Amino acid sequence: MKITNTFLSAILILSLTHCQLKNDTMKYANLDVQGHRGARGLLPENTVPAFIKAVELGVTTLELDLAVTKNHELLVSHDPFMSHKFSTSPDGSPIEKEDELNHNIYQMTYEEIKAYDVGSRFEKQFPNQEKMAIHKPLLKEVIDAVNKYIKDKNLPPVRYNIEIKCDPAGDSLYHPLPAAYAQLVYDFIVEEMDTTQLNIQSFDFRILQYFHENYPEIKLAALVENTLPIEDNIANLGFTPEIYSCYYHLLDSEKVSWLQSQGIQVIPWTVNETEDIQRVLDWGVDGIISDYPNRVLELISN
Template identity: 30%
Template structure:
């Protein structure tokens, strides 16, 4: 059997279009990806929106004006999503801070992203941005809000929930078992004594992830070794390594036997897969329709 390596578009196609935006997702679909990875937060009025950080960052976001005259919360960039309403977040331009800008691109809701992606057969990898300081109740409410949007678009079996905070995985295993659950790990979360769950068992993240309810392991590229991949596979845990952007690293991790590569540049990964004679995902949107 010919091995397969899934192509995961990181935040859409972050190296090619503004991250976590509908134009970015459309571009990734046009290139051909198996999975779209995206990040979500919850506004103060309870809407799930896309953004990598819990705080709106000036690195990729630009204020355009207040949602209403004399809004005391303006400017919004630099503030936490949880402190802002959807109307306030809607004013922020998410398409300017990129080498291939898409002026006017807004921070989309998860529902809008689902509406774009649902007609294709692409899978969604939805990272829930939480913090160890959050209460269990806050994690539960956030997880429920995300699941509700995905389920309402018929994506229960095509979506997976990702988290560094493994309380999300445990919550999903208890109440939403049809969703795949992805344990994210990186060097910072594996430090012994850290508040992140993985830090409680840094010597064996594979078994710790399994105990937390993971069905997939997603390690940072810097800690991904052949031994880690082999151990995960011994427990039937697929491995999705992130974030891999150079052809040399793509080739190396394919050699390790990973099941998926998360990349800002799906086009580069296509070329590497082709050079190895491995299958590649087909474009979902005609090239003429790319933004």
């Protein structure tokens, strides 16, 4: 059979197309897609349904925040109080902004906390968020619910990015002192979780320094929202973290490359719009924290 140049050209084009598709697919194979507070754009933040939704979508990591109850239980909550943005009092009235600090989680038992609804009110920042009557869960509740869902659905394990919310102004008022807080979290994760499948993150470098000094085996992420040079933030931390996690507007391709040259993973937050997601992907980040992990997953699979 005579093989024409046209036939050979067609074969070459098909081969190159196949290789390109394969390369595009593999390009994001190791991207860490993190559901911010579960999947806040889709379901009420830091609630069990939001975390289950994120797992259902196919995230690799669940990002969540911690607060501490009166009985020193670890509660999943972004704020150490009931936020006026979406919280409803046990009597059915919405929390007012000027009163939210008085609803101090550190001064409440979990039974008291469960009486607050944090999922029924409309939140204009997330107009398509599904509303439901729901309470803030304990960390143990989240872990148990996610583990059960993964087992029932025969899904791969998911990682956890656990933020310890801590601030000098809140010491002993809205949360324990840093050392006690960090120790409380450590005692929980070694008892209830696979410590190789999680990292601790915090804006409060005192928390990270405690873990680094006492439990260096725990992977750490430095959260950053200031405009200081990256080198200054790392110097202030006092050691090189495994992850540098900053507001995505503070990054560019050169900064990402420099951090990675230092052996530091770059995982920016909170990247929600498709064009911004594509932009940080083009920078070569190691992961993305998003309120809409579905958008990240759709983009990298196209």
